[in-house]
Amino acid sequence: MECAAKGSQRRCSGSANLRCDGCGAVFYCSASHQISHWNVHKEECGRLKRQMGCVELLNDFPFTFSREATYQVCEKVETRCSLLDKLGIHRAGIWICECSCGSSVFSLDHLRSEMGWRLSSRLCPCKEPLSILKKQLCSWSDYYEWRGIPLDSPVALLLHWPLTIYQAIQLAFAKQSIIETTDELCIHYLGPERELYQTDVFGELHALLPGVQLHIDFVGPAVPHDRDGETIGLYSYAQCTEANCCCKTPKTEFSSHTNTDTSSKITLRFHSGHYHDRYEELTKEFLPDLIIAPNAGIAAYKSWLPTIELIREIEIPAVFSDYCEEACHLAANCIRSVTGTPLTIPVQLNPFRQPLAVEDTALLLPCYSNCFLFGI
Known part of the structure; x- marks a missing residue:
C-alpha cells in the first residue's frame, strides 16, 4: 500500500504500515504524515468506513473459486497469476491480458491466431442457449444456470464485458423496454483497453x-492507430477446444472481417482518439442509442471533461463503471460540476462485475473491473 499522504510537502519515511483507525481503508508511513493529512482525509474517512462495511457484499460470488479470487487475492495469499494457473488458463489465448506477466508479452497477432475460450464445451458458452431469455438476468447465478455452465467455469472473468453492456442497457432503458421494441441498437463504447484483445467474448x-x-x-x-477504422463482424460465439463440437460446424463458425458487411448481427468498429474529438465522424452513419464507458476513471483524467460536456449537449444516455465505490463518488462530483445536475442512474453495485480482485490498489477497498455502475 502507498502512503495516503504521498505527494504532500513531506517526504515519506518508509513503508505505509500505519492504518487509519477510523475507516481502515488507507495507510500512512508515519504518525506525522497521518496527522498532517487529516485535514484532507477527514472529509472522506466516514464515507470510506461505510464502504469498507460492504466488503462481504463486494466479495460475494457463487463460484467454486470465489474465495481464492476475492479474499485471498486481496490478502496476497493468491495472485491473479496463481489463480489463473490453477484454473488452467494462465497466459492462454484471450486470457493472456488478465495478469501482469501475461499483458507484458501478448501481441495482437498472437491473439488473432488463438481465438476461443481454450476450455471444454462443458465449461463455456460456445453455442446457442437451450432457451431464449424470458426474464431479466440479475446475477451470475442466473446467467450460469440459464447457459447451463457449472460454477467451476472461469468464463465470468471475461464475460463481465458483454454482461456489463447487458446490465447498462437494462439500467438506461428501464422505463422504455427498448430491447423488446427495437431490432437495432448503436452503442458508443468509450475507453476500451483489454477488451480490444478479447473481442471474441462479445x-x-x-x-x-x-x-x-x-x-x-x-x-x-488505447485503440492502436493501425486498427483505426477497422470493422469486425461477430457471427457466432467464442469456440471451445473440442474438435467435434457443433460450434465448429460451418453454420456457426466464428469469423471476422475487416469490411462493412451489414449481415452481421454484431458489428465492432474501432476508432483511435478521444470521444469528443471523434464524435462528428462517428455519427455520420449511426447516432448512438447509448454510451458506455467501462472502468472510466472520470476523476483521474482531465480528458473526460470535454467528453462529459459533449454527452450533456447531445442528451444521449450514458452509463459508466469503475473499480470501487469511492471512484464513482469522485466521478459523480466531477459530473455534477460540469452538468450542474445529479446522476440520473445512482451509483450501484454491478451484479456482473469481474469476480477476480484487482491487485495492489491505492485503497484497501476491494476493487473489481466493472464493479459499480452509474449514469447520466
Whole structure:
C-alpha cells in the first residue's frame, strides 16, 4: 500500500504500515504524515468506513473459486497469476491480458491466431442457449444456470464485458423496454483497453440480445492507430477446444472481417482518439442509442471533461463503471460540476462485475473491473 499522504510537502519515511483507525481503508508511513493529512482525509474517512462495511457484499460470488479470487487475492495469499494457473488458463489465448506477466508479452497477432475460450464445451458458452431469455438476468447465478455452465467455469472473468453492456442497457432503458421494441441498437463504447484483445467474448451478446442488430463503436486512446477504422463482424460465439463440437460446424463458425458487411448481427468498429474529438465522424452513419464507458476513471483524467460536456449537449444516455465505490463518488462530483445536475442512474453495485480482485490498489477497498455502475 502507498502512503495516503504521498505527494504532500513531506517526504515519506518508509513503508505505509500505519492504518487509519477510523475507516481502515488507507495507510500512512508515519504518525506525522497521518496527522498532517487529516485535514484532507477527514472529509472522506466516514464515507470510506461505510464502504469498507460492504466488503462481504463486494466479495460475494457463487463460484467454486470465489474465495481464492476475492479474499485471498486481496490478502496476497493468491495472485491473479496463481489463480489463473490453477484454473488452467494462465497466459492462454484471450486470457493472456488478465495478469501482469501475461499483458507484458501478448501481441495482437498472437491473439488473432488463438481465438476461443481454450476450455471444454462443458465449461463455456460456445453455442446457442437451450432457451431464449424470458426474464431479466440479475446475477451470475442466473446467467450460469440459464447457459447451463457449472460454477467451476472461469468464463465470468471475461464475460463481465458483454454482461456489463447487458446490465447498462437494462439500467438506461428501464422505463422504455427498448430491447423488446427495437431490432437495432448503436452503442458508443468509450475507453476500451483489454477488451480490444478479447473481442471474441462479445459474441455472447447474440444470446443476451436475440434478434437485435448491434453496432458497437470502440473509441479511445488505447485503440492502436493501425486498427483505426477497422470493422469486425461477430457471427457466432467464442469456440471451445473440442474438435467435434457443433460450434465448429460451418453454420456457426466464428469469423471476422475487416469490411462493412451489414449481415452481421454484431458489428465492432474501432476508432483511435478521444470521444469528443471523434464524435462528428462517428455519427455520420449511426447516432448512438447509448454510451458506455467501462472502468472510466472520470476523476483521474482531465480528458473526460470535454467528453462529459459533449454527452450533456447531445442528451444521449450514458452509463459508466469503475473499480470501487469511492471512484464513482469522485466521478459523480466531477459530473455534477460540469452538468450542474445529479446522476440520473445512482451509483450501484454491478451484479456482473469481474469476480477476480484487482491487485495492489491505492485503497484497501476491494476493487473489481466493472464493479459499480452509474449514469447520466
